Amino acid sequence: MLLAFTASGAQAQETVLNLYSARHYQTDENLYTHFTQLTGIKINRIEGKEDELLERIKNESTNSPADVLLTVDAARLAAAHELGLFAPVKSKTLETRIPAYLRTDDWFSFSSRARVIVYNKATIKAGQVRNYADLANPALRNQVCIRSGSHPYNLSLMASIIAHEGEQKAEAWARGLVANFARAPKGGDTDQIKAVAAGECGVALANSYYVARLMRSDKADDKKTMAAVSIIWPNQTTSGTHINVSGGGMLKYAPHKEAAVKFLEYLASDEAQRYFAEGNNEWPVVASVKVRNPALDSLGTFKMDTLPVGSLAMYRAKAQVIFDRVGLR
Known part of the structure; x- marks a missing residue:
């Protein structure tokens, strides 16, 4: 656990976002810092292994403070869906920027490998x-x-x-x-x-x-x-x-739903997509985003499976x- 949740009832409803993350990459710090700078929404974060976070969210049920779950691999995101942990999200931004084959009704891919x-x-x-x-x-x-x-x-x-x-x-x-x-x-x-x-x-x-x-x-x-x-x-x-993904979704009992959607939309922004590519050597899911990563450039282009x-x-x-x-x- 990196940070304990410190949000109090006196805080405005949408000035915090409680994030459970199984992404263990130091480069993601830039993502969170930039989101807070843009929106004023503070991110309280708990990191853990994928299965542990899923079990925790399930056990917390309606009392869960978590707004968003981020993890890697479609199989793990699917497991969260099968447990009924995600809530459907309707967002023109996400529907427009993320290709249909890289999203479902309740979770979205934000980078690929x-x-x-x-x-x-x-x-x-x-x-x-x-x-x-x-x-x-x-x-x-x-x-x-x-x-x-x-x-x-x-x-x-x-x-x-x-x-x-x-x-x-x-x-x-x-x-x-x-x-x-x-x-x-x-x-x-x-x-x-x-x-x-x-x-x-x-x-x-x-x-x-x-x-x-x-x-x-x-x-x-x-x-x-x-x-x-x-x-x-x-x-x-x-x-x-074959490609796999890193992604996430808003949780069913998220107490800060507006902040959760804003965060998910931010992850599909040009800035966030570049952080994924340049910081952790992942490809953006937004096709229009241009990145500068010598290693990815040297690997060249390829035909990806759009399953x-x-x-x-x-x-x-x-x-x-x-x-x-x-x-x-």
């Missing part, structure tokens, strides 16, 4: 892997590294494969993926990238902002890591590269069932 394939330039040929499907090719036996199958990043990718290919093909892909493991799933995305660079595996899945973070690092080890690897934008001739984020939520549970069945834990 791509699920890319990282490969070792010394052991894997550039044309050997072009699509997510190639990760299940027997030619890559003992070459694949991945984090836990229970992690939302992988569940969302699997949900997208189910949506595009159907459950039967998705399960066949998952079985082939497991058969190609170089090691049991462990660690985070950065660990997968470093394992590829070290030759422990030939290919791995990682979110793009981890790649960009290493590219921007001044550490000698990180520079060495990135010199040994390259990335592939999967599925460029078909559905496009509605609601579909990722729809198949999240099935994705976990399939992963459990094939032994991807």
